[in-house]
Amino acid sequence: MTFQMTIHGKSVSSERAIDVVNPATGEVFETAPDCSKEQLDEAVASAQEAFKSWKGTPIEERQAAVRKAADILAEHASELSRLFTREQGRPVDMAYSEIEGSATWMKAVAEMSPPVEVAEDSDQQFVETRYLPLGVICAISPWNFPVNLSIWKIAPALVAGNTVVLKPSPFTPLCTLRIGELFRDAFPKGVLNVISGGDDLGPMMTSHPGFAKISFTGSSATGKKVMESASKDLKRVTLELGGNDAAIVMPDVDLDEVAEKIFFGAFFNTAQICVATKRLYVHHSIYDDLRDRLAAIATATKVGDGAEQGTTLGPIQNKGQFERVMNLLDDAKQTGLTLLTGSEIPDNGGYFVPVTIVDNPPEDSRVVQEEAFGPILPMLKFDQIEDVIDRANDSEYGLAGAVWSKDTDKAMEIARQIETGTVWINQNLMLRPDTPFGGHKHSGLGVENGMEGLLEYMQPQTVYLSRA
Numbered sequence: 001m002t003f004q005m006t007i008h009g010k011s012v013s014s015e016r017a018i019d020v021v022n023p024a025t026g027e028v029f030e031t032a033p034d035c036s037k038e039q040l041d042e043a044v045a046s047a048q049e050a051f052k053s054w055k056g057t058p059i060e061e062r063q064a065a066v067r068k069a070a071d072i073l074a075e076h077a078s079e080l081s082r083l084f085t086r087e088q089g090r091p092v093d094m095a096y097s098e099i100e101g102s103a104t105w106m107k108a109v110a111e112m113s114p115p116v117e118v119a120e121d122s123d124q125q126f127v128e129t130r131y132l133p134l135g136v137i138c139a140i141s142p143w144n145f146p147v148n149l150s151i152w153k154i155a156p157a158l159v160a161g162n163t164v165v166l167k168p169s170p171f172t173p174l175c176t177l178r179i180g181e182l183f184r185d186a187f188p189k190g191v192l193n194v195i196s197g198g199d200d201l202g203p204m205m206t207s208h209p210g211f212a213k214i215s216f217t218g219s220s221a222t223g224k225k226v227m228e229s230a231s232k233d234l235k236r237v238t239l240e241l242g243g244n245d246a247a248i249v250m251p252d253v254d255l256d257e258v259a260e261k262i263f264f265g266a267f268f269n270t271a272q273i274c275v276a277t278k279r280l281y282v283h284h285s286i287y288d289d290l291r292d293r294l295a296a297i298a299t300a301t302k303v304g305d306g307a308e309q310g311t312t313l314g315p316i317q318n319k320g321q322f323e324r325v326m327n328l329l330d331d332a333k334q335t336g337l338t339l340l341t342g343s344e345i346p347d348n349g350g351y352f353v354p355v356t357i358v359d360n361p362p363e364d365s366r367v368v369q370e371e372a373f374g375p376i377l378p379m380l381k382f383d384q385i386e387d388v389i390d391r392a393n394d395s396e397y398g399l400a401g402a403v404w405s406k407d408t409d410k411a412m413e414i415a416r417q418i419e420t421g422t423v424w425i426n427q428n429l430m431l432r433p434d435t436p437f438g439g440h441k442h443s444g445l446g447v448e449n450g451m452e453g454l455l456e457y458m459q460p461q462t463v464y465l466s467r468a
Contacts, residue, residue, distance in 0.1 A: 008046035009189030024305035044210035050190030070106035087312035108433035109155035131458035133161030135212030143169035207332035236315030238446035240257035243399030250405035257308035265428025275400035322351035325374030398440030
């Protein structure tokens, strides 16, 4: 299959190409177009022209188009899931779940309509606030959830009446390019353009004067550069960035019931999740028992090629991230930390890292202070709840957190003191299309999802009508 970009509803190739690597083998298996500056200009111009009519299209028709796209996505979930695994690494059944879930997510967003707020309706005057689309949206999605996090941007932006130019990560462009091709039947030309390219394309997009807003998901370091670039012409931004998410496990939990949930809250998708548990604080009275249970689960969990039957955790998605995770692991070894590792990993050139639990490291160690974004989980003991709340909050990040306890009133009290945008109690990784998601501190700016997320793609306009 030849993968091409979608610009103005048409297939577009490029003179240059970027290599796409299967992370399970470390080998190139496909190429994707490397969008030129001229092609970016063409995509933006197409989206600007399409915006003139799309913004005036009744919202019911826009919602219907998004629902149609969702049906198309669901129909092609099997095809896309196999491609997803080759470029991203996650096992096929979990890839399928992301794609099918993204279709369901689109349909939920398609049910949302922005409010019309009437502040006064009297004999003297009528005052109404309504919400208008912004224009052309620059959407940049990451490699860890390439389909889901693209849909998080596409669906609300289009329902709101904007048009979109979407760029997937250069590490995982193929599924998104294919989805752009499939969605040509759902949207008018220019409403959704999908382009791909290397490291130069992102900065070209964020500095392009034709965009009204940037929606970016990625690292905090890159997010700062995006914000700086956007400031030059006051583009609006939504930034969903990194996290060093803490979970607190209270002494009253049923370990048999929660151990596996805690494990996969940390290691699902090979721990390549911004909201995964990355620091696990456990009460000293149950610490050893939980540590031993998590180590046993790690030993029983198959790490390997996501295309192979029985694989639970795949490789790190790309070589650069693999090297960063291995550097963190090497530092833990060199500083004498106690490491508990899981099952054997393949030795075939793929980007595999053993599932690793770090046994009660110092609070100032790198494995605690840095976001690993890979399968390294520091477990730390605590005694006093006031102390552990302070330790959990002692981070420049504030994306998500978790509390585990049978005493739900106490858990709620703790949760309300955690300085993050999302807190889970006795569960992990639960997100919904009808609730806002965003980060505190260096974990982001603005929100996605829910009505608040939809309105991030719109701007208020208040009309005053005098009746005097």
